Amino acid sequence: MTEEILINVTPQETRVAIVRQGTVQELHIERQLSRGCVGNIYLGKVVRVLPGIQSAFIDIGLDRAAFLHVTDIWRPRFSLDVAVNAPQKPIEKIVCEGQALMVQVIKDPISTKGARLSTQISIAGRTLVYLPQEPYIGISKKIESEAEREAVRARLISSLPIDEKGGYIVRTIAEYASSKELLNDSTYLRKIWSTIQTRAMQVPPPILLYRELSLAHRVLRDLVNDDTTWIQVDSYETSQMLVEFANKFMSTITAKLHHYTGERPLFNLYNIETEILRALSRRVDLRSGGYLIIDQNEAMTIIDVNTGGYVGTRNLDDTIFKTNYEAAYTIARQLRLRNLGGIIIIDFIDMDNATHRDAVLSELKTALSQDRIRVTVNSFSQLGLVEMTRKRTRESLAHLLCEPCLVCQGKGHVKTARTVCYDILREILRRSKQFNACEFRIIAAQQVINLFLEEESQHLSTLSNFMGKLVSLQVESNLNQEQYKIVLI
Template sequence: MDISFGQTRVAVLEDNELVEIYMEGQEGQSIVGNIYKGLVENVLPGMGAAFIDIGTGKNAFLYVKDVLPDLSSYDAVSSVGSESNRSQRIEDYLKAGQEVLIQIIKDPIGSKGARATTHVTLPGRFAVLMPTADYIGVSRRIEDEAERERLKALAAEVKPTNMGVIVRTAGEGCTLSDLKSDIEFLSTLWANILGKSDKTSAPKLIHKDMSLFFRIVRDMFTKEIDKLTINNKEYYEKALEIISMTSPDLEPRVSYFDKCYEIFDYYKIEEKIEKIISKKVWLKSGGYIVIDQTEALTAIDVNTGKYVGSKDLHDTVLKTNIEAAKEIAKQLRLRDIGGIIIIDFIDMNDQEHENLVLEVLRNALKKDKNRSNVLGMTHLGLVEMTRKKVVQPKTNIMQSICPYCSGTGKVLSKQTIFKKIEFEINKALFNRDNRKVEIYVHPELGYEFMSTYGDEIKSLSEKYNKDINIIPDETIPKDEFRVHD
């Protein structure tokens, strides 16, 4: 964990390979988990949704299904029966001008506002309190049936009346005392949230989720993590203080990095982070994948590149696709890419090979804590899949839109610029009020323009009896120019 210059960065390594990276600074902080008292701006029955003003300048989006509880991630035992009989019409729950308590479940991404839910979840170390639902759940990542039943019984003992409790993955092996202290703390927190909400007018932030540092210690530092290294003495001591109360057996795994190196450089993480923004990712075999992200979906193309194989074409294609499937799963997790994902593997004419590649992809995705769903291969040979989108992709955090290409990744060609200059010159020549035309361009562009069109410029100048000057200016980008007449 690197804490310096007002920014927190957390890298997760598996076998010395970077698999996850988290960043939080003064700007662009995630609002996932925050609870707001919002004001319903408008209700859209045709979309089954409502826009909620939360006071951030961009309205949150609330689907009707986010007014209803989602139990899909947990093995849940409900105390109130099925929700299938409830109305699915958003207008039956909300109306314009109404105040509503909501929690953010997805950050605003691009032009889209944050996504919200009315079903608040308050996470603790071992359990999650669901104040607006009434059921008991256990994380699906806990697979041992005997342990699941034990945890359900413990949860039933500590569950507040008319509230829900979910035992988290970190709760595996915990005691009744562990769960009880978690739920007591979360119940007090919920009472404070309600008290603050009652005294506040919408729109207003009621509860801000913990910072990245505390979320990492609370949610990610479990017995599955071998070591937590922190380069900030103050936060190292804070981590020990928290862990001594929640999981004292993990204290020996926390260490303070006091070397005279940058911690990410020491562990060779910095160079790996820089590769996250690259569109092309090379495979060890010599093949490569190309990742193109848009607001609507992410397209991934697989190529053999330098890999020529050793047996035959079918074997070469299969090996490249298998290696690519593993790398794609890793990159989705590392870059935090969510939403719709289309993968163009190299064409395979063998159904068994296609099934094998899909199986490798699904198995590789099991390491990812974000839910994903591989839908299969289309008739065009494209693999369709989805991955839960919660926060912005890492590339959005690490990069800004290029002021020169406006995010296209390309600039105007010289021929296009020359044509634009010609158009501006001709337009200026017909203006009788001026006696000269000055075009300011980058020196390199100006030299090439005059080398190519110098004779034409001289001819136009004599014909219209006007001075036409191409003036070099190093402050002007190579794909721009300025006209003075």
């Protein structure tokens, strides 16, 4: 399956779109003022230890303290002092307040949660991931051939210096890498680690010791593969930087890099801007006429499948199956586009036919297999729902590009004007019992005042007569429908 990578660069942000067979499959956005910190290595300071939840809060210099759970504290995999199945010590016996600790971010801050940390350091290269604390060599599970796995392991071991103390994870892209390429990558990674160690001994915490590569550079390192035919960059300066980076670390992809010089903006040319707008919409239309409703909240994401205008040509079962089958592929693509993570509940249209259910579930798993992020999918539950999880490492597209509505405060709906009218009437009655005012002035949005002047005028008059007080009305255009003020005169 052929793949194109489009990189749009402006002084304020970098955007990357992965296009397969003419369809946008992934979007990545990095802003200069809020660069993600996954992969960054810090010298942090323990500010609080919480034995009750076996966690600690670490100051790494960000706005919020980062979070370290006891399960993310590194233990030697091979050590005479630690039995293989020895239980983890409680966190209060491992770290203490005020202690300096080298940590790496494994999850960006999300919503109100701080970054999640690990004390196991890993530094990613093009073909290898360096594990300076572990004398261990692991092979990517995506290299399935046992013979090739052993061949890659042998090439790596033969290229390493005799006194090598660290370990490595061999990435999928290293399947056909030569010993020289593996050696160059390992040498580069060991130099980075040496620099980190030196800096850690020279500066007080909290301090950034190592910053992960920029998005444009990570694209070359992590996303380019044999299926990638074209990498277009609309910034001359960035394209030159990437060519230099590629020549140094991955010369085979240099020919795929091109500086885009067309008159139309790169993302407009490939219709990416429209796809971004669609990825922010709650509703996603299917080609058949059905549609999805995607609701994202703090606890989970819920996806509802509907037939919409699709009536099929044969019978109801066939219509439902075709809608669900198309939805399965679209759901997998939307999860990647929107970068939705955590718990995801999919409510497919009910299917009585077990063969249809199996086919839809198989299509969903096949579509999800293209995802670079780890996913787990369960079978249909007794309620006909599919439960799945997708690892959450950074903010979703909606959280990155949007903010809660100032009118509804993120609820997705507002009180009707009539409801607000009744709230105001109750509030005036309550205040009349507390304060001896001569007049109550209602200041509200135009829609609310209109109701008081028309349909609710009788209720307003009844309240005024009951209190023996004047009630006046005033429109305030700056107030939204739910907001109002009651002024006592």
